[in-house]
Every structure is written in C-alpha cells, then in structure tokens.
Amino acid sequence: MILRTEGVTKCFGGLTAVNNVSLEVADGEILGIIGPNGAGKTTFLNCISGFYSPTKGKIYFDGEDITGMTSYALCQKGLSRTFQIVRSFPKMTALDNVVTAIIYGGGDKCADPVKRAHELLDEVGFAVSHDAIAEALNTMQLKRLMLARAIATKCKLLLLDEVAAGLTTSELPDFITLIKQIRNSGVSIISIEHVMKFITETCDRVAVISFGEKIAEGTPMEVLNNPLVIESYLGKED
Numbered sequence: 269m270i271l272r273t274e275g276v277t278k279c280f281g282g283l284t285a286v287n288n289v290s291l292e293v294a295d296g297e298i299l300g301i302i303g304p305n306g307a308g309k310t311t312f313l314n315c316i317s318g319f320y321s322p323t324k325g326k327i328y329f330d331g332e333d334i335t336g337m338t339s340y341a342l343c344q345k346g347l348s349r350t351f352q353i354v355r356s357f358p359k360m361t362a363l364d365n366v367v368t369a370i371i372y373g374g375g376d377k378c379a380d381p382v383k384r385a386h387e388l389l390d391e392v393g394f395a396v397s398h399d400a401i402a403e404a405l406n407t408m409q410l411k412r413l414m415l416a417r418a419i420a421t422k423c424k425l426l427l428l429d430e431v432a433a434g435l436t437t438s439e440l441p442d443f444i445t446l447i448k449q450i451r452n453s454g455v456s457i458i459s460i461e462h463v464m465k466f467i468t469e470t471c472d473r474v475a476v477i478s479f480g481e482k483i484a485e486g487t488p489m490e491v492l493n494n495p496l497v498i499e500s501y502l503g504k505e506d
C-alpha cells in the first residue's frame with residue numbers, strides 16, 4: 269500500500285470542501301479521481317501533497333504518517349505532483365528544468381544530472397530541442413516536460429491534476445501510453461481527470477467525489493454505470 273487516507277476533511281471557513289474521505293492506493297496502481305466541478309478533488313490532492321494541512325484526518329505514505337508535512341519534505345520522500353495549470357521555470361531551457369528537478373528532488377544523488385535529464389526528456393517523448401526555452405513550448409511538449417520533471421524526483425507516487433486537459437484527440441493516445449509507461453517503471457499514480465477516455469484506458473480503479481464526499485469507488489466501468497455517479501453529474505430526474 270503506497271497511500272492511505274483516513275477521514276480527510278478540509279474546511280475553508282464555513283465551507284467543507286473535502287469531507288471525511290478515506291481511500292487507498294496500492295503499489296503500482298493508477299487510481300482515478302473524478303467528480304463534478306467544485307467537488308473538492310484538487311483540494312483533496314492539495315492535502316495529500318502538503319499544499320494544505322487537512323482540518324481533520326490522517327494521511328499515510330509508504331507506511332509513514334505524513335499528515336501536515338510540507339510539499340518540499342514530501343518530494344524528498346518520493347511524492348510528486350503536477351498542476352492543473354502547467355507550471356515550469358519559464359525562462360529556463362527544458363533541459364535545465366529537468367536538471368533542477370534531479371538536483372533538488374528526492375532519491376540518491378545523481379552522478380551526471382545533465383546526462384540523466386537528456387535521458388528523461390527522451391523517455392517522455394519530448395520531441396523538440398532539449399535547449400528550447402520552456403515558455404516557448406506548446407501544450408503537449410510542456411506536459412511532457414512537466415512529467416519528465418516529476419519523475420526526475422524519483423517519485424514513488426505521482427499526483428496528476430487534469431493532465432489530459434487541453435490535449436487534442438490525436439494527442440491523447442500517445443499520452444495515455446506515456447502515463448502507462450511511467451506506471452510500469454514502478455510509479456503509483458493518482459489522477460484527477462475529466463477526460464473519460466483517459467480514465468477508462470489508464471485507471472485500475474476510480475473514486476468519485478461529489479460535494480466533498482467520496483460517493484463511489486470501483487473499476488472505471490462500475491463507477492461510470494453507477495446511478496449515484498450519473499446523478500451527481502447530471503442531476504436527478506423529477
């Protein structure tokens with residue numbers, strides 16, 4: 269078991285954005301998290317990755333209680349994340365972006381960070397010059413760079429926030445293959461996603477969050493056919 273959350277709750281003043289969410293992620297598993305807009309998915313991810321401290325509940329990573337630890341400390345322990353809006357060091361080259369992640373991320377010291385950064389960019393199919401400046405990259409290449417940076421930290425668990433958003437239907441299959449490749453290299457993944465093709469083709473299990481609460485969990489097909497889940501997206505018939 270790489271991750272376990274127990275009753276995680278996050279309140280912002282009077283608003284309970286995440287309410288008593290318990291779930292588990294097995295080693296090597298891809299867990300999808302879906303739910304309507306504003307359901308609390310990103311807030312839940314922010315609690316796991318140390319951006320927020322939960323108001324209540326516990327989070328265990330690799331057997332250790334990590335509740336309330338900072339993102340930096342968690343990265344050193346092997347927990348890495350991507351953002352809904354792709355972030356990079358915009359004025360640096362793609363190569364230097366990855367070198368920075370290798371140097372400051374977790375894991376053992378790398379003997380040759382520049383060589384390793386070239387290898388990682390090749391592994392994620394980064395198709396333009398490794399010396400390209402990050403701010404000049406298109407969406408697909410930026411997403412590949414973001415993944416190269418995340419795995420450069422030698423993470424054991426990768427948290428993806430709407431990683432497939434903004435990709436064209438022709439870009440999606442390659443991206444799905446890449447995410448599976450990352451999992452096959454030994455990284456467990458939690459992926460918040462709205463793109464259902466991505467969910468059905470990559471996720472082993474899916475948890476559904478609605479109004480801050482986990483309302484369903486199961487295989488992608490079980491969950492997508494669950495009347496409660498359909499109702500949470502489409503509303504109830506009168």
Ligand SMILES: Nc1ncnc2c1ncn2[C@@H]1O[C@H](COP(=O)(O)OP(=O)(O)OP(=O)(O)O)[C@@H](O)[C@H]1O
Binds near residue numbers: 283285307312
């Ligand atoms: N820092 C914050 N302060 C106050 N309220 C917040 C904060 N962050 C999120 N919220 C609120 O918490 C609720 C859950 O938001 P969250 O972004 O987690 O939802 P989401 O499921 O990720 O939505 P989406 O799919 O649209 O990204 C929303 O009502 C949102 O307005």
